[in-house]
Amino acid sequence: MSGQLPTGEVQLADQETFEQALDALLALDPRLVPLVAEAGRPTLRRREPDFAGLTAVVVAQQLSVAAARAISARLHTALGGAPTVDSLLAATPEALRAAGLSAPKIRTLTGIARALEAGEVDLAHVTDMEADAAAAYLTRLPGIGLWTADIYLLFCLGRSDAFPHGDLALQVAAGDAFGLPGRATAMGLAAIAEDWRPYRGVAAQVLWAYYGARRARTGVPT
Structure with missing residues (x-):
């Protein structure tokens, strides 16, 4: 399998690599096979790194997909391209607000940019x-x-x-999938996911797909 990382993970660089990782995951835990049978094989989702x-x-936090895409598009226009620390x-705060960013998100993004500029955190590290x-x-x-960190690692860096x-949807999906009396707790889900290393991120995408399929079938908005 290509894209092997030093930690034993796989970098999910393309759909082919994702498919190979999914096959390896299903071999690790056959309990996930019925979930894939019901929801289908997920398609790899990637964002800019x-x-x-x-x-x-x-x-995208606490926004619909459509709203997040609209704001991101306006932000790209305001900054003259994909966001960089410098741009x-x-x-100005006025330009960022005009793009649709809330005051808390402006503070967060400005704080992140300043921390990266100061070398307090190195994303490449x-x-x-x-x-x-x-x-x-x-x-x-900040x-x-x-x-947020895990979502960045999974979707922007392809960390398997x-x-x-x-994540609430993952907790609900795990509760449904494994016959729990309710949704899994965060700690309980983390314990379950230990069986899926080094493909926990692939399992997350299986559970999200399963969550969406079950709610679509019952008429509950996803």
Whole structure:
């Protein structure tokens, strides 16, 4: 399998690599096979890496997909291209608000850009770090929690073992899939996911697809 990382993870660089990782995951835990049978094989989702990708993750927090895309497009226009540390810091608060960013997100993105500019965190440093350690390192950035860090690692860097165990949809999907009395707790889901290393991020995409398929079938908005 191509894209092997020093930590034993796989870099999910393309759909072919993702398919290979998914096959390896299903061999590790056959309990996931019925989920894939019901929801289908997920399609790899990737975003831009580095500061531009992290910006996209922050922008998308607590927004619909459509709203996040619209704001990201306006932000790219306001900054003259994909966000960079320099272009974000050079933009006025008025320009960022006009793009659709809320005051808290402006503070978060400005704080992140300043921390990166000062060298307090190096986004390239996470490449050689184990997924959980990489997520913890990224939380040194202002306004970045573990969920955001894991989403960045999974979708922007293609880290196969990044796993946002605090994600509500994953907790609900795990509860449904494994016959729990309710949704899994964050700690419970993290414990379950230990069986999926180094493909926890692939399992997350299986669970998201399963969550969406079940709710679509029952008429519940996803």
